[in-house]
Structure formats: structure tokens, C-alpha cells
Amino acid sequence: MASSSALALGTAGRDKASAKSRGPFVTMKGIKGVAARVIPPLVVLAVFMLLWEMLCSSPTAGLPPPSRVVTEAWEVIAHPFYDNGGTDKGLFWHLAASLQRVALGFSLAVIAGVMLGTLVGQSEWAMRGLDPIFQVLRTIPPLAWLPLSLAAFRDGQPSAIFVIFITSIWPIIINTAVGIRNIPQDYRNVSAVIRLNPIEFFWKIMLPSAAPYIFTGLRIGVGLSWLAIVAAEMLIGGVGIGFFIWDAWNSSHISEIIVALVYVGLIGFVLDRLVAGLGMLVTRGTSVA
Amino acid sequence: MAHLTLSQVGISFTRGGKTSEVLRAVDLSIAKGEFVSIIGHSGCGKSTVLNIVAGLLKASTGGVLLGGKEVNAPGPDRAVVFQNHSLLPWLTVRENVALAVDKVFRGKKTRPERTEWIEHNLALVNMMHAADKRPAEISGGMKQRVGIARALAMEPKVLLMDEPFGALDALTRAHLQDSIMEIQMRLKNTVIMITHDVDEAVLLSDRIVMMTNGPSATIGEILTVPLKRPRRRLDLVEDATYVHARAAVLEFLYARHAQPAVLAA
Numbered sequence: 001m002a003s004s005s006a007l008a009l010g011t012a013g014r015d016k017a018s019a020k021s022r023g024p025f026v027t028m029k030g031i032k033g034v035a036a037r038v039i040p041p042l043v044v045l046a047v048f049m050l051l052w053e054m055l056c057s058s059p060t061a062g063l064p065p066p067s068r069v070v071t072e073a074w075e076v077i078a079h080p081f082y083d084n085g086g087t088d089k090g091l092f093w094h095l096a097a098s099l100q101r102v103a104l105g106f107s108l109a110v111i112a113g114v115m116l117g118t119l120v121g122q123s124e125w126a127m128r129g130l131d132p133i134f135q136v137l138r139t140i141p142p143l144a145w146l147p148l149s150l151a152a153f154r155d156g157q158p159s160a161i162f163v164i165f166i167t168s169i170w171p172i173i174i175n176t177a178v179g180i181r182n183i184p185q186d187y188r189n190v191s192a193v194i195r196l197n198p199i200e201f202f203w204k205i206m207l208p209s210a211a212p213y214i215f216t217g218l219r220i221g222v223g224l225s226w227l228a229i230v231a232a233e234m235l236i237g238g239v240g241i242g243f244f245i246w247d248a249w250n251s252s253h254i255s256e257i258i259v260a261l262v263y264v265g266l267i268g269f270v271l272d273r274l275v276a277g278l279g280m281l282v283t284r285g286t287s288v289a
Numbered sequence: 290m291a292h293l294t295l296s297q298v299g300i301s302f303t304r305g306g307k308t309s310e311v312l313r314a315v316d317l318s319i320a321k322g323e324f325v326s327i328i329g330h331s332g333c334g335k336s337t338v339l340n341i342v343a344g345l346l347k348a349s350t351g352g353v354l355l356g357g358k359e360v361n362a363p364g365p366d367r368a369v370v371f372q373n374h375s376l377l378p379w380l381t382v383r384e385n386v387a388l389a390v391d392k393v394f395r396g397k398k399t400r401p402e403r404t405e406w407i408e409h410n411l412a413l414v415n416m417m418h419a420a421d422k423r424p425a426e427i428s429g430g431m432k433q434r435v436g437i438a439r440a441l442a443m444e445p446k447v448l449l450m451d452e453p454f455g456a457l458d459a460l461t462r463a464h465l466q467d468s469i470m471e472i473q474m475r476l477k478n479t480v481i482m483i484t485h486d487v488d489e490a491v492l493l494s495d496r497i498v499m500m501t502n503g504p505s506a507t508i509g510e511i512l513t514v515p516l517k518r519p520r521r522r523l524d525l526v527e528d529a530t531y532v533h534a535r536a537a538v539l540e541f542l543y544a545r546h547a548q549p550a551v552l553a554a
Contacts, residue, residue, distance in 0.1 A: 186375035189345055192363040194389045194443070204388065208379040283379075 064255050072255035087239055087247070095263060097239040101157070102225045102271075105164025109221060113169045114214060117176025118206060127177070138170035142228035146235055156236035160229065167228040168221030172214070179213025180206060208283075215279030222275050226268045291318035292479055293447050297351035298341055300334075311337055313505040315351070317498060319447070322477040326490040328538065329500030330548045335483045336372075338500075339451050342481060343369050355446055365393040368440035370450040374432040376424040376439075383420040386410060386439045393443050410442040411435075413472060430461035434468070441472070450482040454489065462486075463522065466493060474519060487542070491534045492522060499541045502548060509546060512537055 049066050056065040064072060080092035119126045120134075145166050149159040183206060191205050207214075233242025241264060248256040298315040301308050311334045319325050327335045340346040342353055344363035353360050360367065368389075376385045386407045394403055411417050414434040419427050424435070433453060440448055453469075454462040466489060473480065473493075484490050490497045494514050501509040514534050516525070525531040 184375075186371055186373060187377065189343075189363070189369070189371065190375050190377070192345060193343065193367070193369050194365055194392045195363070196392060200392070205377070208377070211379075 064258070069255040069258050073253070073259045076256050076259055087237075087243065089239060091241075091244065091260065091263060094239055094241045094244040094260075095267060098229050098233060098241040099267070101160050101233075101240070102164055102222075102229050105161040106168050106222055106225050108161075109165045109167075109169040109172055109225075110218060112165075113172030113217070113221070114176050114207075116169075117173040117214075117217075118180055118202065120173065121177035121180025121210075122206075131177075134170065134173060138174075142167040142224070143231050143235070146232055150236075156238055160232045160236050160240075163228055163232045164225045168225045171220035171224065172217040175213045175217025175220070176210060179210025182213065183209045211283045212279070215275065215283060219272060219275045219279065222271050223268065226264075226271055230264060292321040292323075292356060293317075293319040293342070293481075294354040295338070295342070295351070296354070298338070298348045298353065299350040300337060300341065300346065301349045310505045311503055312341075312348075313507050315507055317508065317511075319479060319481065321479055324473060324480045324482070324493055324495045325498060326482045326484050326494040326496075327498045327500060328484055328487065328490045328542070329506070330502055330542065330546070331485060333500045333503050334506040335500050336451055339369075339449050339481060339483050342447070343367050343449050345369075365389070365443040366446045367449055368443040368445035370433070370436050370440045370448070370453045372452045372455055374424070374429075374436040376432055376435055378424050381421050381423055382416060382427070382435050383407060383411065385424070385435060386442050389439050390442050406442060410438040413441065414438045414468060428461075430457050430465060433457065433465060437465075437469070437472075441476070441478070445478070447479040447481060450480065452483050452485065455485070462489070467522070469493060470518070470520060487535060487538045490538060491516075491531060492520060492525065497534075497538060499538065499546075501546050510541055512541075 053065045053067060055061070056063050056068075070077065076091055080090040082090040083093060116130070120130050121127070142163050145163050146159060149162040149166075150156070153159050153162065187205050187209055191201050196204060229240070230242040230245065233240035234246040235242075237243050241260060245257050245260050245264075248254075248260065295315055295317040299310065299313045301310045303309075315338060317325075327338060329335045337346060341348050342360075344360055344367065347361060355366065376382075377388070380388065387403075390398075390403050390407050390410075394406070398406060408417065408420070411420055414437050416431060416434050416438060419431060424432055427435075433456075437450075437453070440450075454465055457465065470493060472478075482490075482493065491514055497512045497514060498508055499510045499512065500506050512534060514530075516528070516530055516534075
């Protein structure tokens with residue numbers, strides 16, 4: 001899945017580049033290109049909504065059709081920014097709280113993951129010692145860590161952040177280690193001849209050389225974080241999109257759940273594209289050696 | 290005293306409990322400002338000799354003296370021009386040279402002096418026009434020019450070139466050979482060049498070191514090329530000394546030390 005979307009991203013980038021070199025801002029060909037990418041998903045979406053509307057419009061249906069979702073959840077859609085204190089807040093505040101947890105847990109995972117990955121990639125002994133342990137730990141489902149972290153931190157907030165951290169760190173470690181192990185011998189020779197010290201070698205050779213691999217890990221990691229946060233928040237409560245969904249279920253507001261899911265999907269998509277775009281920006285040139 | 294001395298250099302590699310001797314008893318003295326080529330069939334260990342001098346490989350026996358001091362680790366006093374240019378693809382041409390210059394001359398040259406030195410060396414190889422391009426945006430010959438500029442910019446006591454033109458087409462190669470000769474005339478560098486091209490060796494070198502075939506390869510013969518400089522490739526085509534030197538190297542490589550496969554064919 002990740003690779004196919006990466007491919008799509010690649011072609012989109014190329015189209016943009018060629019559009020830039022063509023000169024005039026709006027050309028017939030340019031419009032056609034945009035239309036070719038925008039129209040198919042819109043058509044599919046319309047067909048899907050229609051199907052959904054038809055299937056769920058009978059009074060016995062368990063789920064509301066899209067038209068009823070909009071009318072029932074209009075409060076939630078129209079007022080994302082209201083704040084009545086406690087957990088009675090608009091969707092924006094719930095999403096912001098979730099994103100904040102992800103940002104914190106994910107940032108910690110990036111720092112620790114890149115450092116551990118470098119260690120494992122660079123040192124044969126660190127790999128032999130740590131790799132089997134990582135391989136076991138990474139298969140533990142994110143939520144299985146939650147009770148343990150609640151016991152350790154005795155608070156929901158740090159526990160949720162820890163769950164994000166522990167979920168997203170494994171792909172970062174593993175991909176960084178592969179990237180470091182794949183640094184061409186030539187680059188090592190160059191740095192040996194000009195006598196870079198280990199710190200200079202890390203910043204000037206290792207990180208840029210392994211960047212494409214590292215960003216693959218970051219992209220998988222941020223996706224997993226977003227998957228884990230919703231589940232974790234359902235359990236810890238407080239403000240957050242996971243809590244919002246669980247709360248809506250408890251009050252039988254099915255339409256609100258659907259609206260929240262649309263937001264969760266869109267934000268997950270944006271997070272993925274953000275990390276991928278940042279990766280393209282940073283690794284410009286590295287992938288084409 | 291010789292500028293660079295290899296004495297009884299040998300190297301063995303152990304793989305899977307089996308030890309194989311690649312080089313045995315390589316003795317070579319090189320004077321300051323001399324251009325020496327090492328030629329031999331592929332797999333004879335000529336690149337291994339260069340890597341030992343560079344300090345990238347450790348000799349199992351013997352040692353290397355540069356200016357009277359033993360060398361056993363890589364350093365900028367033995368800058369290497371790598372076969373596949375080895376430029377860092379995420380840095381521009383200028384930044385690639387700057388990485389070396391800033392590291393080697395930190396504390397010895399001020400920042401403006403270093404900037405000027407980087408541009409001086411890029412100008413030396415005619416690469417100022419592409420200073421801000423990335424390696425992926427320039428041709429193979431240009432990449433190798435930048436590799437040469439990076440090595441020259443370290444002001445090495447000996448410049449090591451590992452088949453520097455091996456991956457280039459014939460015309461580009463001739464062009465770069467001329468550049469190298471011209472730069473060599475100006476800077477009087479001491480150079481060791483690995484090559485498998487007989488014409489290249491004769492054209493560029495003061496002496497040609499011919500290696501026997503491995504395993505346990507060593508120096509078979511050393512040929513002095515008594516051609517005056519500057520050398521111009523067109524004038525040399527029918528020059529008796531050139532033709533003679535060329536014949537001598539060919540005879541060594543294909544008659545006396547032909548590769549087993551070549552012999553069978």
C-alpha cells in the first residue's frame with residue numbers, strides 16, 4: 001500500500017515539474033492532466049455515496065444514509081471550534097489533542113529510533129544483541145502496552161504518548177539500520193581520506209545517505225501512530241478524537257461517529273503526505289545517485 | 290631519499306578459514322613530482338596496492354613510507370581519485386569540494402581563503418560553470434573532474450588515482466588525460482595511477498609499473514618512459530620512443546604475463 005501511493009506521489013511530482021518547465025500557467029494539456037487525476041476519484045465517491053444512500057435508506061437499516069448523517073450531525077460539522085469546558089468540545093479540539101499526542105510521541109520515537117537504528121546499523125555487536133529483542137518487541141500490539149504504561153505513569157496523557165512512541169519506533173529503527181548498513185563503501189572511503197570524525201560522519205554522510213530509508217520508516221511510523229492513538233484514547237478518555245468516537249457510540253450518535261471517521265481518515269492521509277513530502281524535499285538528489 | 294617508498298608490501302585475505310595471498314613483496318620507490326602508473330590484468334591486485342598506500346587497506350607484511358614517515362591510516366596527504374568519482378549526490382559540486390577543503394584546512398586557512406581555494410581548484414579542472422549543480426546533473430567526465438578537483442584541493446603529498454578514466458568514453462577520456470598532464474605540469478604533483486589502458490599509461494607516466502598476475506602478484510617489471518614533456522598525443526603516434534614503450538608494455542601484458550583465460554583463447 002505504502003509503495004503504490006509512493007509511486008503515485010512520484011508521478012505527481014514529475015507532472016508538476018514538467019508543467020513548470022512548459023511556461024504558460026494554464027494550458028489545455030495542464031487542465032486535462034489535473035482533470036485526469038481529480039475526476040475519477042470524484043466519480044467513484046459519488047457512486048459510493050449513491051450506493052450507500054440506497055442501501056441505508058430503508059427504516060430497518062442499522063446505519064444512517066449520508067443525507068441523514070449530515071442532518072443529524074450538523075451541529076458537529078458546523079461548529080468544530082466550540083468549547084463548553086471538560087470534554088464537551090468541538091471536533092477541532094479533539095483532533096488537536098490527538099495530533100498533539102501523536103506529535104510528541106512520534107517526535108520522541110524519531111529521535112530515539114534514528115539513534116538506535118544508527119547504532120544497530122553501524123555496529124555488528126549492537127545488531128546481534130539488539131535485533132532479536134527488537135524483532136520480538138515490535139510484534140506486540142500497541143494497545144497491549146497501554147495497561148503497562150498506565151501502571152508506570154499513573155496518568156492517561158503520558159501513557160498515550162508512550163503508546164505512540166512504542167508503536168512508531170520499530171519501523172524507524174529497522175529502516176534506519178538498513179539505510180546505515182547500505183551506505184556505499186565509497187562514501188566511507190571518502191570520509192576516511194578527509195578524516196571526518198564520528199560526529200561529522202554522522203551528520204554529513206550517514207544521515208543524508210540513509211535519509212531515503214529513514215523517511216520510509218518515518219512514513220510507516222506516522223501511519224501506525226495515527227492508528228494507535230484513536231484506540232488508545234478510547235481507553236484513556238479525556239479530550240481526543242478516540243474518546244469523541246467512543247462517547248458518540250455510548251450516546252448512540254452514529255452520525256457523529258461517521259463524521260469523526262471521515263476526519264480521522266483525512267488527517268491520516270495528510271500526515272502520510274506531509275512526511276512523504278518532507279522526505280522528497282530532504283532526499284532530493286540522494287535517491288538518484 | 291625517495292618521496293614514497295613501498296617496501297616488501299604483501300597482503301593476504303582470510304575468508305572462510307582459507308587464506309589467500311593477493312600481493313607479495315612489492316618494492317617501489319617514487320621520487321617527488323614523479324608520475325607512476327601501475328598496470329596489470331584485472332584481478333592482479335593493482336587497486337589493492339593503491340588502497341594500501343591510501344591506508345584504506347592494511348598491509349599484512351612490509352610497510353609504506355611517505356616523506357620518511359610510516360603511513361597506516363587514510364589521510365588527506367594521500368588524496369584518492371576514486372574510479373566511480375564517489376561524489377556525494379546530495380551535495381553540489383562546490384559543496385563536495387568544500388567538504389574536503391573545510392575539513393583539511395580548518396584552522397589553517399580563513400573562511401574567505403577556503404572559498405577562494407575551492408573556486409581555484411574547480412577552475413583548475415574547468416568546472417566553475419557547474420559549481421552549483423548536483424552530481425546527478427552533470428556528465429560522467431565532469432563528475433570525474435570534480436573528483437580530481439576535490440583530491441587536488443587537499444594538497445596531497447601524493448595523488449592516488451584508481452582507474453580514474455575507466456568508466457568514461459574514449460573522447461572524454463582523452464580530454465581528461467590532457468587536463469591531467471597540464472595540471473601535472475603546473476603543480477608537479479607526485480602521482481600514482483592505476484590503469485589497464487596501455488596508451489594511457491605510456492602517455493601520462495614517467496615510469497610504468499607492470500604487475501604479474503595473481504595470486505601472489507608482485508611487480509614484474511618497471512619501464513621508464515623517456516618522453517619529453519609537454520607530450521602531445523598527436524605528435525607521439527609515430528614517435529619511436531613512444532611506439533617502443535608501448536610495445537614493451539604490450540609484450541609484457543600479452544606475451545609473458547597473459548591471463549590464463551587469454552592464453553587459452
